[in-house]
Amino acid sequence: MSCSPRAASVKTDGSPVEKRNIETSPCYLLTVRVIGAKNIRRADTFSHTDCYLTLWLPTASSTHFQTKAVENSKDPVWNETFHFVVQSKVKNILELSIHDEDNISKDDHLFTVFFDIAGLPLNEKVLMHFKCNPKDHEELEVEFLLCNSSIAVEAVITNGVLLSRQVCCLEYEVQGEKAKKSKQKLCFMVKGSHEGYQECNLDSEFSISPACHSAFHYVKYKQPTLDVKLPKTDLDYAFGSCVYNREEGTLKAQINSLPTKKQLLLAENHEFALYVKTEDCQNVLDVRLGYDLCSQEQDFLCKRKKIVAGALKKVLGLERDLQDHEIPVVAIMTTGGSTRSLTALYGSLQGLKKLNFIDCTAYLTGFSGTTWTMTNLYKDAYWSQKDLDAQINETKRHVTKCKAYGFSIERLKYYNRQLRQRKQDGHKTSCIDLWGLLTEYLLNDGEDNHKLSDQQQAVNDGQNPLPIYIAINVKEKYSTMDFKEWVEFTPYEVGVLKYGAYVRAEDFGSEFFMGHLMKKLPETRICYLQGMWSSIFSVNLLYIWNLSHSSEDFWHKWTQDQIIDIDEEPHLPTRPSEQKTYLQTPASPLSRAFRDVLTGRLSVAQYHNFLRGLQLDNSYLKQSSFHRWKDTVLDSSSPNQLTQTEEYLSLEDTGFFISTSSAPLLRPERKVDIILHLNYSAGSQAQFLEQSCKYYAEQGIPFPKATLSEEDKKSLKECYLFDDAENPEAPILLFFPQVNDTFRYYKAPGVKRSESEMKDGRVDISSNSSPYSTYSLTFAAKEYDELVKLSEYNILNNQHLILQGLLSAVERKKMYKK
Structure with a gap:
């Protein structure tokens, strides 16, 4: 009998997945005696509460246990006992919730105590008093006994953050x-x-x-x-x-x-x-648990380094070949902006191609509109080795064509057939998939069967930079400021950076449980991913509020549950992996309704969660790789609500948090030395750069201090070089804002425009009447050509700064021997 629908676990190259990180860890028997409570708050003004308590330990049992209800008492006594078999290697957070029973309306949830059992001694009864409200002497009395179980040990697989059980x-x-x-x-x-x-x-x-x-x-x-x-x-x-x-x-x-x-x-x-x-079942996982780069990407980098070394020697005019440790990792980082960014990226890449700089790069990242450019390019396995004119002209034909046919009866029938088929295949569908099908029409003449894994053909020989597409995983009833997790997509893998968990690109969207592939679904066509990477349907009111305000504090006071750490007696000896005990008091019904309105999204792209069933390692908060990306309100206080418990990933455009695709480049395993930041965002060209700097500083992630003066913000130049000498771990940053500066007077670097050519330099990319709005899907032919030329010129005109940055990166490598 095969215990998994997948008979064998294999890598992309056909070799077996290695068994790794396997440990044996004891299971214990946890006995919880719920004794009683004192001075419980009233749920209404007419009588004391009819209290009952629920116990929820999701890492040990799938059942919510409940005591009897004690009527009309502020000091209920239950004296009921419950048993759990707990895995000691897992982060076990017991939730003790007090409710008021109501025969007419929904039971009132008064509060929940989150207790980490890691602090309990072994084979010793502990009587705990949780001080839920010291001012009113409200407390909960519970007795715990953690002792050896008849189950000696269990084989587990862990990366220090996520853990797979038998x-x-x-x-x-x-x-x-x-x-x-x-x-x-x-x-x-x-x-x-x-x-x-x-x-x-x-x-x-x-x-x-x-x-x-x-x-x-x-x-x-x-x-x-x-x-x-x-x-x-x-x-x-x-x-x-x-x-x-x-x-x-x-x-x-x-x-x-x-x-x-x-x-x-x-x-x-x-x-x-x-x-x-x-x-x-076999103890071999189909989810890769580890923060290191996958073997395919490591092989790619070995091959790509040879190309990069030769290109750097040529463009920098070096007298000798670079040694392996002297070769910097160069990345192109792009931002979104719908058709504007689609078009502008072609111009930037054309400029880099003419300067022989593309062969110097190892990575190309994008989200939103730049993913449209990238997916077009990577249909050609050798696109960076060719002139880009053919690609640019083909895209021009689609950008300038009438979009009315995309809404014709025939096309709508096609959309309906495709969505029905996708649903039959086992995927969850939404209006974002419809948007993806519309982008398919915007960029192609017919059906595009291209898939993410197909792009392996364009990188397996190291012939092009490795493309990385990015999205964020969000959570219902939370804004992106409170909850978001970076998700990266490469032709080899899809993974969530924070957890160090990855699946093959071919398997993304399939059904997983505890790291095992349960049901293989057909790989998602690239158009559906494009719809998700560039989703315009995931906006909520809090995002709109943040466009004009710098803080969500006002809304948080109205909408968030109150979570505080509380005292407990006796004070147990602190263990290295033990978390504080938290008390959560739910928001009022009015506040919850307000929160639903503010945080509700029209739609998000939902894919089967490949983390489903996995559990958090007991020491997950101590792992530096997790801590690097730990930035959600649930990371410390509510681990039972993190992504591994969800049935679906809820993915959206990263622009709803910060307009950047730099996060995957800052994984320390990639060792990126220099980033070419190509900015195509609308509005302030400096805003998202400043937000990125602030965010990475808060996270403790090395990033250069990219600060622009007020004078520069008023009149931006074409390129800025930021090299933080005090922080050698931070990559060098070349920032290209989307501006029309010297292009107004020069048609090529050093070649002035004649009087009759001055009109060609008047490209409006920033005013309210600009034809390059984020919401414009169609450009006139002249508008398309002008944006391509402007973007190309801004690269060509700053060749000296790019060379300076590359040379500095090489010198750094020689000095620090990364």
């Missing part, structure tokens, strides 16, 4: 007689499994055995339970350890109590027989 497969088989035809069905559920819920109809012809055969994949040591809803007939037989409820027609089995590796008759009657079989 997964098992429960196969079930329903057999029956052909003569018996029933309109009834069996309903199966394993909470916390990948599949969750399944049904088996009993109205089929039972001529072929098995009549119904399927499986559940679950975490072995997470107290898994099989619940079966039976037809309204008695069972003649049920396995000894099963609990059969005749009145409710349910059968419950503790899965770990079943014998393994052999088929077992679980239950039967005169209509059907239910057989089950459990088996361990």
